[in-house]
Amino acid sequence: MNDSTCALAQQGAEDALTQPFAGTSPYDAYVHASVLNSLQHPLTEAPDEMGFVVTTQVMELWFTLIVHEWRMAATAFAKDDLNAAVDALVRSRRALTALNATWGPLAALTPAQFNGFRAAFGTASGFQSAMYRHIEFLLGDKSDSMLRMHRGDPAVHEALSDTHREPSLYDQVLGYLHRQGLPVPEHVRERDVTAPYCCDPGVVGVWRRIYRGPQHHPLLALGELLTDIAELVQRWRHDHVMVVRRAMGAKSGSAGSTGLAWLEQRAARPVFPELWEVRGDI
Numbered sequence: 001m002n003d004s005t006c007a008l009a010q011q012g013a014e015d016a017l018t019q020p021f022a023g024t025s026p027y028d029a030y031v032h033a034s035v036l037n038s039l040q041h042p043l044t045e046a047p048d049e050m051g052f053v054v055t056t057q058v059m060e061l062w063f064t065l066i067v068h069e070w071r072m073a074a075t076a077f078a079k080d081d082l083n084a085a086v087d088a089l090v091r092s093r094r095a096l097t098a099l100n101a102t103w104g105p106l107a108a109l110t111p112a113q114f115n116g117f118r119a120a121f122g123t124a125s126g127f128q129s130a131m132y133r134h135i136e137f138l139l140g141d142k143s144d145s146m147l148r149m150h151r152g153d154p155a156v157h158e159a160l161s162d163t164h165r166e167p168s169l170y171d172q173v174l175g176y177l178h179r180q181g182l183p184v185p186e187h188v189r190e191r192d193v194t195a196p197y198c199c200d201p202g203v204v205g206v207w208r209r210i211y212r213g214p215q216h217h218p219l220l221a222l223g224e225l226l227t228d229i230a231e232l233v234q235r236w237r238h239d240h241v242m243v244v245r246r247a248m249g250a251k252s253g254s255a256g257s258t259g260l261a262w263l264e265q266r267a268a269r270p271v272f273p274e275l276w277e278v279r280g281d282i
């Protein structure tokens with residue numbers, strides 16, 4: 001084929017590729033990109049506000065994916081399907097890594113840049129993110145007051161109530177370990193799952209047994225996968241604190257908290273504490 005027939009053949013292929021769609025493109029019908037891309041409404045002309053809105057929206061989408069994967073994992077544990085649960089947790093680990101890489105556009109906001117649009121969003125705050133609360137509830141960090149806060153929005157409240165009422169991802173892990181023959185104490189298995197879960201010496205004992213056992217055991221691999229997830233959640237919280245410290249120092253938060261001091265306390269809350277405690281026993 002000479003150069004000119006080659007170019008003609010290529011043009012033919014492009015013509016086929018660029019045939020007008022009858023209506024919405026199949027891409028847009030599937031991904032709803034035009035809906036997504038119509039949702040950015042900065043309230044000021046401040047150059048950094050668009051980055052703030054988009055970054056926050058992108059993080060909300062990662063939250064949605066993480067919640068989806070953890071629900072899949074919880075359902076799989078309830079069915080004793082370790083492979084499906086691990087697959088979902090591995091996907092969630094990748095989503096968490098992507099979430100944490102999303103801070104870029106906000107990572108170095110100066111106080112003046114942040115002040116350029118801060119007053120415009122009033123009392124809005126990520127603290128009011130319902131999807132973030134789903135994440136915390138799935139980790140076992142249940143809170144009546146964080147649920148109550150959303151009472152004014154029935155659809156959001158109902159969805160969050162479901163996650164509050166149901167056993168957390170971690171509860172499902174413990175149930176699974178028990179059915180595998182490990183001695184998860186009855187008072188842990190029968191506990192009120194709407195209460196926040198922290199630590200139980202009997203559960204630490206279960207993880208100790210797993211971690212002292214064969215080092216290539218699937219349950220040890222599960223412990224490490226959950227530890228990765230815990231670490232990535234903690235990293236998100238710490239990166240958030242760092243962004244806040246750079247953008248606004250120790251000023252109070254838009255939702256009404258003391259700001260940095262309050263966030264530092266929240267960030268210090270452990271995720272899956274028993275998995276961290278056991279490391280000191282090995």
Ligand code: HEM
Nearest residue numbers: 056059125126127129132244247253254255256257259266
């Ligand atoms: C310049 C960027 C940011 C600043 C200065 C900032 C500041 C704050 C402050 C001060 C709080 C404490 C509550 C309050 O009084 O408002 C808070 C909470 C929170 N923010 Fe941000 N934030 C920023 C970006 C983000 C982004 C992009 C997200 C992603 C959705 C986010 C999610 C959250 C969440 C989930 C909480 C609640 C944390 C908890 O309950 O432990 N923030 N933020």
